[in-house]
Amino acid sequence: MDYKKTAKSVLDGLGGADNVDYFTHCATRLRVTIGDRTKVDKSQIEKTDGVLSVIEQAGQTQVVIGNEVSEVYTEMTRLPGMDRESGSSSSGSKNTEGSGEKKAGIITRMFDVLSDSFRPVLWALLGSSMILTLIVLLQQLGVFGHYTNFAGQNVTVDLVNGPKVGDDAANEALMNTWRSQFPFWFIILGAAMSVLNFMPVFIGATAAKRLGANMWVGAAIPAALMTDAFRGLSTMAGDAGHITLFHIGDWGIPLYLFNYTGQVFPPLFAVAVLAPLERLLKKIIPSMLHMVFVPMISILIMVPLTALIIGPIGVNLGLGISNVFQWLNDINPAIVGVVVAGSYLFMVPLGLHWPLNAVMISNLSTLGYDFIQSPMAAYNFAVFGVVTGVAIRAARDKELRQVATGAAVSGLLGGISEPSLYGVVLRYKRVFPLILVPAMIAGGLISWLGVRSYAFAFTSLLSIPAMQPIPLFAIGLAIAFFGGLGGVLVFGFRSREQREADLAKQSVATDEVPTGERVRAATDEPEAPRPTPAAVSSGPAAATKATGEGVATEPWAEGRGSEAAARGSDSPQDDDAATVGAPLEGDVVALSEVPDPIFAGGKLGQGVAITPSAHTVVAPEAGTIIAAPASGHALGLRLDSGVDLLIHVGIDTVALDGRGFTPEVAKGDRVEAGQKLLTFDPDVITEAGCPLITPVVVTNTPKFADVVGLPDGRAGLGTPIIRVTRS
Structure with a gap:
């Protein structure tokens, strides 16, 4: 994929930089808040290389790309008019009050802000959580040894949660002993717990950026509630959980004290108040004093307000959601598993799974484990099983097989x-029930068996150790995966209409392949009127080329042999078979080796590919130029033999915009065998990251009974590389 080309095409389809109010990305999607939705060309975006789908969700236009989304996002930030730091266009609004978001309801906007605030942290969170998964696995294997707990049981050393041998003093003494024994692993444990513990600070920053407030002020507010100065008040509170901050008459104002480590909702709610407060202060305070007094007053107001009201509300909301699941878990753990695994298929497309992610993180911080993430894995593995089944059954559909295989591997x-x-x-x-049935069965079993997660991770084969007990979790995953896989293999995955449509795409009838359109599509050249024979023969370009200037006579004759000389330009029309010579020197390979699915799949016609050893392209036979894009990277040539030939130097080289290419002919020119058509600089192409391999294809392949490439190693100019058999 050409990331720059994809980013530009997506931005153009979104209506340009001026139409983008805010943009970000998650693990697989670009998420864009649009100013005017009428300017969005969804069909153009969906046709872009690398784009899987375009959906409207949570007040956003979401462009689904997959694992390479971060590279496309980076290129998009570099395009003119896009601001990398603010996550918006330089001319777009820096807040979220654009028309696109006003159309969304308050609940939709809340989920939107929650997900956009959470995603930037995922990269660091998943990385640190995988380190935590490693430590948990080593603990389970007994690498750090064993000790006797308060119940007299011999258990493995638990660096993550600490010892359980009696009172706090005894626990702390044993913990210090472990620290002296395993100092290196406590450093690694610090790395593993860093993001999870300081999640409020991260979320405060990302949410502030999302809502248009200063991100560092957004981070400072929850950080204040995590300082020793604030946490020291908990000592005064004791078991009461609150202290009296001050009195209004006989009424004492309470300050409820919570541990804000790992909390997500308090910083979100705090920043939601900070954003309008900051805008108000900027209107009141003179601009020359903004840098000092706007952050000072913002922090002075927001920290006490968060400690008194906003923080307790946020903590209790997270606890409330967690308590609902805990209530279901107390009734029967299998209920939680069935509900979570069965609902995720519908929650993910709507973005409703992000609040659950917040609750998972809160559970890990407060309980030390989570019981929601483990049954969620059953949904994931049922999906991965289904797409694996699709990859197996779609053996005849190369494009679908590639998509399914890539999706299964990334999953x-x-x-x-x-x-x-x-x-x-x-x-x-049609695969919905094939996912839901094994997912709900496996999810219910995983929860019923008491499997818990001890680190936040995207459930995959590599993150299995994050769930304990591992053998029971593996049994559930196997049921989900092989249930989905078996369902597809037995029942199929598409309706009769979809099967017929997919098969129709794989074979195109002769009269449905207009040659001119195929050549223009491959060379990115717009349609233009075809020149008349008189114009071709009498034009100035034809007169110039008729002199034979640029003809590589000796190498052409040596490579072509006597066959071409004896045949002449008209005789191939009467032959049952003819060959097309090589237009450039190099190693001839099968077309399937081209790193582009359109060429490799023969979508533009059959032929071969050449890895060039020289930098000159010549005409293999006499004919007429029917396509010559300004970028000079490709040529369409209608040979006198009736063959329409496309010579495409390199892959994705249209993005070079002519750099490294020197065309020698123009559209409509008459050319002779061996005449120079273009030259190119291989160094420019390779330095731009473009493959140098050059497809040479017959774009009117359906016109002939058979077109066969002859990938026979080294070829000189004119060496036969394609055999064409007439009907």
Whole structure:
């Protein structure tokens, strides 16, 4: 994928930089808040290379790309008019009050802000959580030894949660002993717990950026509640959980004290108040004093307000959601598993799974474990099983097989379900029950068996150790995966209509392949009137080329042999078979080796590819130039033999915009065998990251009975590389 080209095409489809109010990305999608939705060309975006789907959700236009989304996002930030630091266009609004978001309801906007605030932290959170998963696994294996707990049981050393041998003093003494024994692993434990513990600070910063407030002030507010100065008040509170801050008459104003480590909702609510407060202060305070007094007054107001009101509300909201699941878990753990695994298929496309992610993190911080994430893994593995089944059954559909295989691999190894969801599942809705049935069975079993997660991770084969007990968790995953896989293999994945449509795409009838359009599509050249024979023969370009200037006579004759000389330009019309010579020197390979699915799949016609050893392209036979884009990277040539030939130097080289290419002919020119058509600089192409391999294809392949490439190693100019058999 050409990330720059993809980013530009997506931005153009979104209506340009002026139409983007805010943009960010998650693990698989670009998420864009649009100013005017009427300017969005959804069909253009969906046709862009690398784009899986475009959906409208949570007040956003979401472009699903997959694992390479961060590279596309980076290129998008570098485009003219886009601001990398603010996550918006330089001319767009820096807040979220654009028209696109006003149309969304308050609940939708809340989920929108929650998800956009959470995603930037995922990269660091998942990395640190995988380190925590490693430590938990080593503990379970007994690497750090064993000790006797307060119940007299011999258990493994638990560096994460600490010892349980009696009172606090005894626990602290044993913990210090462990610190002296394993100092290195406590450093690694610090790395593992860093993001989880200081999550409020991260969320405060990302939420402030999302809502248009100063992100560092947003981080300072929750950080204040995590300082020793604030936490020291808890000592005064004792078991009461609150102190009296001050009195109004006989009424004491209470300050409820919570541990804000790992909390998500308090910083979100605090920043939601900070954003309008900051805008108000900027209107009141003279601009020359903004840098000092706006942050000072903001922090002076927001920290006490968060400590008194906003923080307790946020903490209790998270506890309330967690308590609902805990209540269901107390009734029967299997209920939680069935509900979570069964609902995720519908929650993910709507973005409703992000609040649950926040609750998972809160549980890990307060309880030391979570019981929601483990049954959620059953949904993931049921999806991965289904797309694996699709990859197996779609053996004849190369494009679908590639999509399904890539989605399955990214899921099983990375835990990313969106490529599977948007590339396969939502396209073939017949697989819904094939996902739901094994997911709900496995999810209920996982919860009933008491499997818990001890680190936040995208569930994959690599993150299995984060769930304990591992053997019981593995049994549930196997049921989910092989249930989904078996369902597809037995029942299929598409309706009869979808099967017929997919098969129709794989074979195109002769009269449905207009040659001119195929050549223009491959060379990115707009349609233009075809010149008349008189114009071709009498034009100035034709007169120039008729002199034979630029003809590589000796190498052409040596490579072509006597066959071409004896045949002449008209005789091929009468032959049952003819060959097309090489237009450039190099190693001839099969077309399937081209790193581009359109060429490799023969979508533009059959032929070969050449890895060039020289930098000159010549005409293999006499003919007429029918396509010559300004970028000079490709040529369409109609040979006198009736063959329409496309010579495409390199892959994605249209993005070079002519750099490294020197065209020698123009559209409509008459050329002779061996005449120089273009030259190119291989160094420019390779330095730009473009493959140098050059497809040479017959774009009117359906016109002939057979077109066969002859990938026969080294070729000189004119060496036969394609055999064409007439009907």
